[in-house]
Amino acid sequence: NAGVTQTPKFQVLKTGQSMTLQCAQDMNHNSMYWYRQDPGMGLRLIYYSASEGTTDKGEVPNGYNVSRLNKREFSLRLESAAPSQTSVYFCASSGGGQGAFGYTFGSGTRLTVV
């Protein structure tokens, strides 16, 4: 019962480098989300996908792109990393039919951009 799996757990990037954060869920959820969490700012939604093949911008999408590869996987790409993107990134999923509540989160990716 893995739930939501994120890779990598830690990453250090130099300014201008690119990388992709991977997320996979095994709960047959339709919706998936990418958040960043910064001190004093709480969880801020970057992008979300309500179903396979669809993606929408959240509160802070600038500098990020996403791909909903299939129902299980939702990746987040930083094309040209900036120090302002230093954060903890969480992937989450939701769904599961009647009576399902809330999101299931992954354990996070700690990203430092130097």
Add this chain to the structure above:
Amino acid sequence: QKEVEQDPGPLSVPEGAIVSLNCTYSNSAFQYFMWYRQYSRKGPELLMYTYSSGNKEDGRFTAQVDKSSKYISLFIRDSQPSDSATYLCAMSPFGNEKLTFGTGTRLTIIP
């Protein structure tokens, strides 16, 4: 002004005390209310959820919703050091979509 306001704390209480955590909100469309617990360096995990107004109890935890005041609370009885974590409120017009989160309250239970 944010849709959901939550005092960030930090809040420190002695072991065994009753803890009260609160959130206020402005969107009257919110119908589903949740509390998440987040341990250090972990992802948030769903602790409790309630629908509309009223109380819900689960062991030492009680969630309370007052829609007329747009105010929700989480009470922890007989607090334990293992309850030390950040608690985030979350709410939505739907059950599991479009959640809006509070910023979280950092709680420390002192043995």
